[in-house]
Every structure is written in structure tokens, then in C-alpha cells.
Amino acid sequence: MSLRSPLGRVLGLGSAKDGTEHWWSQRVSAVALIPLTLWFLFSLLALPGLDYLTVRTWLSFPMSGFLAVLLVAVLTYHSYLGTTVIVEDYVPDAGTKLLFLLLLRFLYVLIGGAGIFAVLRVAFASP
Amino acid sequence: MDSSARARPTSPHAEIYRWQIGNSLSILHRVTGVALALGLIALSYWLVSIAGGEQAYAAASGVFASGVGVICLIGWTFAFLYHLLNGVRHLFWDVGVGFERSQRHLSGWFAVLGAAALTLCVWGLVFAGHRA
Numbered sequence: 001m002s003l004r005s006p007l008g009r010v011l012g013l014g015s016a017k018d019g020t021e022h023w024w025s026q027r028v029s030a031v032a033l034i035p036l037t038l039w040f041l042f043s044l045l046a047l048p049g050l051d052y053l054t055v056r057t058w059l060s061f062p063m064s065g066f067l068a069v070l071l072v073a074v075l076t077y078h079s080y081l082g083t084t085v086i087v088e089d090y091v092p093d094a095g096t097k098l099l100f101l102l103l104l105r106f107l108y109v110l111i112g113g114a115g116i117f118a119v120l121r122v123a124f125a126s127p
Numbered sequence: 128m129d130s131s132a133r134a135r136p137t138s139p140h141a142e143i144y145r146w147q148i149g150n151s152l153s154i155l156h157r158v159t160g161v162a163l164a165l166g167l168i169a170l171s172y173w174l175v176s177i178a179g180g181e182q183a184y185a186a187a188s189g190v191f192a193s194g195v196g197v198i199c200l201i202g203w204t205f206a207f208l209y210h211l212l213n214g215v216r217h218l219f220w221d222v223g224v225g226f227e228r229s230q231r232h233l234s235g236w237f238a239v240l241g242a243a244a245l246t247l248c249v250w251g252l253v254f255a256g257h258r259a
Contacts, residue, residue: 030217034214041207045253052185059177075167082160082164086160086161111168115167
């Protein structure tokens with residue numbers, strides 16, 4: 001006979017209150033970032049130059065804009081997951097930890113949001 | 128005599144932990160991850176400058192082409208390539224492959240030296256293209 005409550009059995013989580021979800025999300029986003037980051041690196045290297053017109057024309061192609069949005073989104077998510085673990089590991093005080101974790105969340109939404117919005121502005125700019 | 132009062136080393140304690148390639152590369156994975164988090168800010172700034180128009184882009188290009196800017200970009204290139212190669216190493220471990228001591232060491236050196244070599248390749252291309 002198990003001493004666990006029915007609710008505890010259903011949730012399947014121990015005193016950590018957290019399962020493998022964070023770990024799994026980190027891996028899935030890591031796999032997604034392999035093609036996305038390599039696409040970005042090779043695209044920049046393949047451009048004839050990095051002057052304004054060349055870069056803007058490249059980014060305004062539908063496929064470039066689409067992949068750039070995915071890149072920024074997944075990068076932001078993956079980076080958020082990673083730095084969250086670092087804060088959880090190295091900040092001992094619970095209150096400071098919560099503050100830093102909230103700060104990280106807001107910062108990442110800000111940075112990711114700004115990047116995605118910029119790509120959309122280029123993509124949907126009137127010619 | 129109460130022996131519990133004696134300060135005992137906890138594991139892995141920095142003072143008694145034998146430094147080796149495994150833990151060095153693990154630390155480097157975190158360090159490069161943090162560096163790349165800062166790189167994400169730079170990437171967003173760059174994208175915003177493209178959307179902002181020619182002047183904003185020129186200002187951003189000036190920042191990235193400055194001495195500190197180029198050093199950061201080279202650093203981010205290495206950080207990205209190392210984090211990528213070592214990340215793949217981790218993914219192999221996740222499916223249970225490559226745990227043997229010799230395999231760990233080989234893949235570790237491959238990740239760090241490969242990243243260094245690829246960084247040289249990328250920036251060789253950049254500087255070659257710049258001159259042409």
C-alpha cells in the first residue's frame with residue numbers, strides 16, 4: 001500500500017514540485033537551435049556584404065524573416081531555461097532568488113519581443 | 128570530543144577536487160551559455176537596428192566594428208561553436224552513448240579544439256571577404 005495521496009500519485013511529482021519538464025524543454029529547444037543557428041551563421045557568411053541594403057533585403061525575404069523569428073523565439077526560450085538554472089544554483093536566499101528569476105523572465109520577454117517585433121517590421125514594411 | 132564540529136570537506140569541494148577536463152568543459156559550457164545570453168541582447172539590438180533604418184544600422188555597425196565589438200563577436204563565435212559541439216556531446220550522453228572514459232576525453236577535446244578551429248575558419252572567411 002502506498003502512503004502517497006491520490007493527488008500526489010496523479011501529479012507524479014515529489015517534494016521538488018517539478019518533474020523532468022524543464023530538462024526536456026532544454027533538450028528539445030537545443031535540438032531545434034542546431035539548424036536555426038547554423039542557418040543564421042551560414043546566411044550571414046554567404047551575404048556579399050553586411051551593408052544596410054544587402055542585410056535588409058536578405059531579412060525581408062519571407063523565408064529569412066520566418067526563420068529569424070523562430071531563431072529569436074527559440075534562442076530566448078533556451079537561454080531563459082539555462083540562465084534560470086544558474087540563478088537557482090547560485091543564489092541561496094529564497095527572496096533574492098525569486099527576484100532574480102522574475103527579473104530574468106521580464107528581461108527575456110523584452111529582448112525576445114524586441115527582436116521578433118523588429119523582424120516583423122522588416123517583413124511587413126511597405127516597399 | 129564532539130567531532131561533528133570539525134569542518135569537513137563537502138563534495139565536490141574546490142580545495143580537494145582534482146581539476147580535470149570533464150569539469151573544466153562543464154564549467155565552460157555554462158560560461159559560454161551566459162556569454163551567449165549576452166549575445167542574444169546583441170542579436171536583438173542588431174535586428175532592431177535593421178528595422179530602425181539606415182542611420183540606426185550604421186550606428187549598430189559602428190559598435191560591432193569597433194575594437195571591443197570585434198573581440199565580442201569573435202568571443203561569441205567561439206562561445207556559440209563550443210556550446211553547439213558540447214551540446215551535441217550532451218545529447219549523445221542523454222541517449223546513453225559515449226560514457227566511457229576514453230570517449231568522454233576524446234569528445235571533450237574534439238568539442239573545445241573543434242570550436243577553436245571553426246572560429247578561426249569563420250573569422251578567416253570574414254577578414255578575407257573584408258579585404259576582397
